[in-house]
Amino acid sequence: MIKKPAATHKAIRQWMADHEKQLLSMLQQMIQEPSVQMNESGIQHKTARWLEDLDFTVDMWEPGGDELFNHHAFLSRREHFKGSPNVVGVRKGEGKGKSILLNGHIDVVPEGDLSDWAEDPYAGLVKDGKIYGRGATDMKGGNAAMLFALQAISSLEIPIKGDVIFHSVIEEESGGVGTLAAILRGYTADAALIPEPTNMKIFPKQQGSMWFRLKVKGKSAHGGTSYEGINAILKALEVIQALERLEKVRNDRVTDPLFAKAPIPLPINVGVIEGGEWPSSVPDLVKVEGRVGISPEETVQEAQEEFTRAIRAMEAEDKWFKDHPVEIEWFGARWLPGSIDVNHPFMEILTEQYKGITGKSPEVEAAPWGTDGGIITAVGSTPSVVFGPGITRMAHQANEYIEIEKVRQCAEVIASTIIEWCNVEERKGRSHT
């Protein structure tokens, strides 16, 4: 048993250096599970086994029930989650320490156009210190870092006073149902860490986001007399241009220095377009889907209202839109924005560990995207910080990869943070600062 902090940190570093192959193998096994929506079971069973090996009490269940489905933060296009289990592991501490929630999602977005990938996105290819594959960065690297940190603590038998709760959740990419279900099942803590890909920056503030679906109407006609119809694709282009203008207006308003480095702090992304059935017919319907960033300074409702106003404004200028209003639907996914104090004690400990291990001051910024931290904070009353090894730029991209050394370094910071935070003497019950 190691007692002195400096010795502890040195032992962790050494253990991690000695067991790098174990980290790599775990990460590879994670990537080899193509855990897109509806295909999460394989990786969850593996995660449950890894947690059991660390003496965690594992709870695996398929989210459901009225409390979940009727919750105001519930949003999903799924009618059930059969075959898509959530996993939570709990390791009770020795007592009187602060508890920590480690949250990671195991769902990945689809791989996109396969021809853009140099290798099979689910092969887990390792090359030049990087591991490639869908989810490497978002966020299997982060999940591996958390488990590796816990493996080090366990192997070195470092005493921990507070409870460690590990969320391995589904559905982060499409509404956060997995985290919401875990929170509603009572798995909260004094602070949460979410190792989404921040490139080792610390994000105490998180942009929220939500998905929209627009239906743009046209009037069909024969393509040879296209002037007798109204082309829904050309009308959809006007709508997309209106969204580009709205994005500018919304972003010109952002002055928070935590957002200073993001070229577009609150992006409106047009992600999907689909319309028309026949090349020589004028199409009469186009569907456009995308996501809108929500500022921590506004409510979901305010953001929706401004979006709706921008679409409705086109109706004043254009008789077609007046007579055939664009349909707006909020569907599928929403991440609540989150914001916690940059001086929260958990932030201080994390920052200190980061400095000690890397020798540098961390960059502290606002997250350019939503995470389940919004739900953890708003519904679970657990202040949460996002800090992880991947690069945001890699997320959702072809040839997604993560640097293995970054995963290891992040694991070291997480291990030290768990040790410091969970050994803070708990005096007056749970703190929700």
Place this chain on the structure above:
Amino acid sequence: MIKKPAATHKAIRQWMADHEKQLLSMLQQMIQEPSVQMNESGIQHKTARWLEDLDFTVDMWEPGGDELFNHHAFLSRREHFKGSPNVVGVRKGEGKGKSILLNGHIDVVPEGDLSDWAEDPYAGLVKDGKIYGRGATDMKGGNAAMLFALQAISSLEIPIKGDVIFHSVIEEESGGVGTLAAILRGYTADAALIPEPTNMKIFPKQQGSMWFRLKVKGKSAHGGTSYEGINAILKALEVIQALERLEKVRNDRVTDPLFAKAPIPLPINVGVIEGGEWPSSVPDLVKVEGRVGISPEETVQEAQEEFTRAIRAMEAEDKWFKDHPVEIEWFGARWLPGSIDVNHPFMEILTEQYKGITGKSPEVEAAPWGTDGGIITAVGSTPSVVFGPGITRMAHQANEYIEIEKVRQCAEVIASTIIEWCNVEERKGRSHT
């Protein structure tokens, strides 16, 4: 047996007035067959029966064979035509008259967004002298007019010297394989009439057209850092704008007075768009499909080259397009442009019959769209004219309909034209004037 022309025409008119219910019933049965691509068999069996009832020798076959598939005018995305029969009927004349080819396609385009239709598009609803349904105008009305004309001639036992060949073809909406197969099987004539929806105008010149597919590349990224990707939907928007400019350039060149009444003589129609998989990912691929009108004054190849130049021109202005050229594919369907002399004897006879029956001079224009007349002229060496009862504006639209009185009147003109043309004494073999 009726001998004098005036008496003949009067008898036809009377017979048609007496048998209007028969016309309506036939048209209704046609519309009730949802003869979209791959579902043509039902209507073809009905058509074969109608032709047999008129003493036509019927040939029904599924197009195929090397000669067809290797023909330079062959274009289809289908690998076979099993279950999609062509029908041709031949009624030999009494001899020494000119032959006529009556050509109609039985395929219809898909019905589009059902919610735009007031009624079931395949019910064949009759209301206020109109019959509604997919294909009513394009071109079941024309097909019914031809059959009704032949029924009148047959019932009245009007002698016909030349052969009458009836093409009931598949695949006009997607490449003309049905007509090409019929031509290659030897079913040609001295002149052809195609009752596509011209609103009773006479079209001696036909715009050609062809389908294109563009693949526009982007670079995927997480929607929250959309600025790190390249949105293929926004790039596709630029491509579509380039096509709008090209359409203007091409149409500014058109000076032929036959095109004078078309606001856009040679439309470029963007008919289908599809891209992206996930609302919060930046999409990396968008597919755009459409049709380009081909002038009778240019070749298919010239039109393709100009189109390609317009797309490639964007590469000089935009590094992304330079490094990721838009892929261009010509696929699925192509209608050859056609042009015959406005003073061809068949044109003179048709014009004369039109005047005699309607009391008005016909409007003579260029077709704003391609028909199988291009193949009939170019491959079958059969001069062809397009003249039919429907309104182009109705084709490919929701709530497509045709006026029953127009179908009847067109049938009258067709019957008289058959009688006049096929009784022209054939002196020196087939004429290809």
